[in-house]
Amino acid sequence: MHRRWLLSALALLMSIVLAACTTATTQQSQIKVTNPTETINANSQQLPTGSVKRVVALSSLSADIISRLNSTKIVGITGSKLFKNDSKFKDIPRVSEGQSPPNLEKIVALKPDLVIGAEGFSNIPIQKLQQLGINTFLTKVNNWESLEELTKTLAKSIDADPLPLLNRYKTFLPEKPTQGFSTLALVSRQPILAPNKNSWAGDLLAKFQAKNIAADLQGKSPIGGYVTLSAEKVLEANPEVIILVNPPQGNSEAALLDSLKKEAFWQQLQATKNNRVYVFDYFGLVNPGSIDAIEKACQQLKQVLFAA
Template sequence: MHRRWILSALAILLSLVLASCANAPTQQSQTKVSANTEAPNSNSQQSAKRVVTLSSLSTDIIYQLDKSKLVGITGSTLFNNDSRFQNIPRVSEGQSPPNLEKIVALKPDLVIGAEGFSNQAIQRLQQLGIANFLTQVKNWESLEELTKKLAQLIGADPQPLLNRYQTFLPDKSTQSLSTLVLVSRQPILAPNKNSWAGDVLTKFQAKNLAAELQGNSPIGGYVTLSAEKVLEANPEVIIVVNPPQGGSETAVLASFKKEAFWQKLQATQNNRVYTFDYYGLVNPGSIDAIEKACQQLKKNLLAVEST
């Protein structure tokens, strides 16, 4: 059992590293186009007609904007059982690098990658003269900006999707409840304000106890906490994140329950501990994953407010 949790923690750390590469804070809050190849845009009255996506989020956004433009996608567990994507060719699987031969064979006029993860493939595609676009999504505003930019590149209307995003958010203010999100046990990791999870908590007016913390964690937007620090914080609400490769909700909670501090926290004593999927809260993943995470936050935080 101990070895299993070490492996789970390592998997979470690897996924967070990849997510932090794609969501790492930069001096610009906007998404950006690769410098070496100009992507088609509406200003030149030319829009992309054959798009390959190298991240699950950009895949979902393009599909929602205009599915006829999507000719190749990255493999993702989020889409394994999704009938919408069954007949679209995969150019990568899991954490393996994109297959350049497959991409070129699809004759795309635009390839969309993730900053920090797809850079090497994008650089090669630039050399081949294929237009490309690198994305960064580190907060809600950058999600909206990405949607607008992708809509511009393919000649689509972003407003229906932007309107849908707004339905994910609460329509009334919630109390400022002290909240701690725990994404792994060994080490104990929590998102600060410079992460997607931290920004989503802000949208729900939850008081993220790790928001202002900084540490030596190699993962941008996350801090390592000691058991003493968690006990000192003593949150009203705890959100435990299931590992990205999946896992039993009971097993995840059972792992934390082994900690001596666990039963001393007011969140556990008041039965205010909730489990969330990795995709949606820690890594945006897809539009549906974001919506599900927001629905859970509405249910859990608003339910706490009413008690």
């Protein structure tokens, strides 16, 4: 079981590394275009307004946003498990499956006038497509504001109204947030890795007024937006709530909890003593993934952080 946990943790770490390896962490809401030396504010106009007709999305989140804004504009998507049982994506060609890189020939054959990728995941194929003369766009969503700005930017590019989707986002957040519990979000056990305020997960916790014990910490972790913690630091903070993240490939909740119970410090934490340890999916909390995944994570946070 220890080996299974370690493999799962490594897989999760690699997923986060891929999302963060190409740029330094930033506290600002940004979208990065394909020129690696140029970072722009999301409010800047970089895409042709209203002229995009055929979009291939290499990130599940961008595919979902485009589809909800105007489903006729999306002509190719990444093969994400998030869309496996989603009828609206049933007949849309997949240009990649699993961990395999996107098939450039399939993308070109779809004759897109825009290909959207996620920074860190899609840089290499995006650069190759740009060399072929295809318009490309790299996105980075590491806080709530960047999600809203991305939605507005994509809506302008395909001549769609972003307001219905933006209004839906608002329903995910608490109407009257109250001061929450001290919280540790644990995305890996070895090392103990937690999101600070510069990550999607950290920003989401802040939206729910959680007292994220790692929010203001900085460290030497190569993963932007995440810090490593010692067992002593966790004991010192002694969080009231602990959130465990299920790796992308999945693992049973029982396996996650059983492996942690073997740690000497685990039973000393008030969250453990009060049975306030919860398991969240990777998509929604660590990687936004899709609109439905974000909504599910927010619903769970309401239940966990606003509980009596």
